[in-house]
Amino acid sequence: MVLVNSEQLRPQSISPIYPPYHQGDYLEEYFYRRWNEENIKLDREYIDIFWTNIFCNAAFAGTSSPDLQSILNQSCVSSGKYFTVCQFDDGPFEDFPKDTVIFSAGGNREGPEIVPIPLICSPIPSSYIQPKDKTIFASFIGSRTHFIRNDMCKYLRDKSEYILDSGSWTPNVQMSDFEKFANITSSSKFGLAPRGYGRSSFRLYEIMQLGAVPVYISDIFYLPWCDELDWNDFCVLVDEDNLKDIDSILKSISDSDYQKLLDNGKKVYNEYFTLEGMFQNIVKRI
Numbered sequence: 001m002v003l004v005n006s007e008q009l010r011p012q013s014i015s016p017i018y019p020p021y022h023q024g025d026y027l028e029e030y031f032y033r034r035w036n037e038e039n040i041k042l043d044r045e046y047i048d049i050f051w052t053n054i055f056c057n058a059a060f061a062g063t064s065s066p067d068l069q070s071i072l073n074q075s076c077v078s079s080g081k082y083f084t085v086c087q088f089d090d091g092p093f094e095d096f097p098k099d100t101v102i103f104s105a106g107g108n109r110e111g112p113e114i115v116p117i118p119l120i121c122s123p124i125p126s127s128y129i130q131p132k133d134k135t136i137f138a139s140f141i142g143s144r145t146h147f148i149r150n151d152m153c154k155y156l157r158d159k160s161e162y163i164l165d166s167g168s169w170t171p172n173v174q175m176s177d178f179e180k181f182a183n184i185t186s187s188s189k190f191g192l193a194p195r196g197y198g199r200s201s202f203r204l205y206e207i208m209q210l211g212a213v214p215v216y217i218s219d220i221f222y223l224p225w226c227d228e229l230d231w232n233d234f235c236v237l238v239d240e241d242n243l244k245d246i247d248s249i250l251k252s253i254s255d256s257d258y259q260k261l262l263d264n265g266k267k268v269y270n271e272y273f274t275l276e277g278m279f280q281n282i283v284k285r286i
Contacts, residue, residue: 008066009048009049009050009054009066009068009071010029010032010048010049010050010053011050011053011054011057013026013052013053013056013057014057014060014061015053015056015057015059015060016060016172018172018173019121019173019178019202019206020173020174020175020177020178021122021124021125021128021175021178022121022122023122024122025122025275026052026087026121027052027085027087027105027117027119027120027121027275027278028050028051028052028053028085028086028087029050029053030275030278030279031085031278031279031282032048032050032085034276034279035048035279035283038283040283042286043081044081044082044083044286045080045081045082045083046082046083046084047072047075047076047082047083047084047096047100048084049068049084049092051084051086051087051088051091051092052086052087052088052091054066054068055088056088068092068094069094069095072094072095072096076096076097076100077097078097078098079097079099080097080099081097081099081100082096082097082099082100082101083100083101083102083103083282083286084096084100084101084102084103085102085103085117085282086102086103086104086105086106087105087106087119088105088106088198089106089107089108089197089198090108090109090198091104091106091109092109093109096113100113101113101115101285101286102114102115103115103117103282103285104116104117105117105118105119105120105198105200106119106198106199106200107195107198107199107200107220107222108197108198108199115285116200116222116223116224116225116226117224117278117281117282118200118204118205118224118272118273118278119198119200119201119202119204119205120202120205120273120275121202121275122275123209123274124182124206124209124210128179128182128186128210129182129186129209129210129211130186131186131211132186132187132211133187134187134188134189135187136161136162136163136184136187136188136189137161137162137188137189137190137250138156138161138162138163138188138189138190138191138192138215138250139162139163139164139165139184139185139187139188139190139191139192140152140153140162140163140164140165140166140191140192140193140194141165141166141177141180141181141184141185142165142166142181142196142201142203143166143196144166145196145197146194146195146196146197148194148195148217148218148219148240148243149194149195149196151243151244152192152194152217152243152246153166155243155244155246155247156246156247159247162192163184163188164192165180165184181206182206182210185206185207185210185212186210186211186212188212189212189213189258190212190213190214190215190236190250191203191206191207191210191212191213191214191215192215192217192246193207193214193215193216193217194216194217194218195216195217195218195219195220195222199218199220199221199222200222204216204235205273208234208265208266208269208273209269211262212262213234213235213236213258213261213262213265214234214235214236214265215235215236215238215246216231216235216236216237216238217238217239217243217246218238218239218240219239219240221237221239224272224273224281225272225281228272229268229272233260233261233268234261234262234264234265234267234268235261235265236249236250236253236261
């Protein structure tokens with residue numbers, strides 16, 4: 001499906017660049033470009049709307065979005081088979097034909113039609129990915145956008161082996177703040193990745209790039225590609241009920257098990273958690 005009026009339905013982003021190192025296509029744009037390059041023809045039709053750019057552009061500029069529901073109603077038949085790809089936390093907000101699959105990175109929309117995908121962008125520049133001595137046990141650099149983050153900081157704030165900094169991270173984060181995050185995370189054994197407003201975060205996948213083991217902390221786990229991956233092989237999963245035990249959980253991991261987590265993360269990263277990996281994994285599930 002190619003919806004008309006590409007400028008309206010597939011606009012370029014006018015929002016501040018986030019994360020600040022990102023270059024090129026965002027997730028939905030990347031999928032759209034690669035889909036058309038490959039000229040893939042399947043029974044399930046692609047609803048090729050840039051949901052995130054439309055939503056964020058309107059919020060940033062203070063303008064109204066196009067009436068996407070009317071466009072969908074006019075373009076899709078109720079008995080059709082469709083799919084779409086969406087990055088931002090809450091969307092898409094619209095109603096779709098019953099047999100529609102929504103590949104979603106944000107995690108806040110629920111339903112049997114939702115398939116989790118990683119919340120990712122372009123790779124961290126190689127200059128920031130340098131092997132470093134692990135002088136920090138675990139760290140978190142980010143804003144407190146969910147009670148999980150507040151509780152995590154409360155349980156860990158008196159422990160000297162942890163660095164917790166939630167004072168400087170905003171949607172308009174500066175490159176200097178990212179450099180601080182990269183330096184601290186690269187020097188950490190574990191990178192703390194509590195859920196934020198959405199059920200995932202860029203941080204979860206950035207930690208993997210920066211050579212630390214991610215610790216995903218959430219009340220509801222939102223894990224891409226679980227039909228193929230066991231996240232326990234490369235990530236420490238901590239649910240809400242065990243939040244107060246983070247320190248003991250991490251300290252119970254032996255050096256050999258830690259190394260396995262680190263090595264397994266390196267093995268799966270390119271295939272599953274890059275933009276091209278995201279594209280290939282969606283295509284094979286359509």
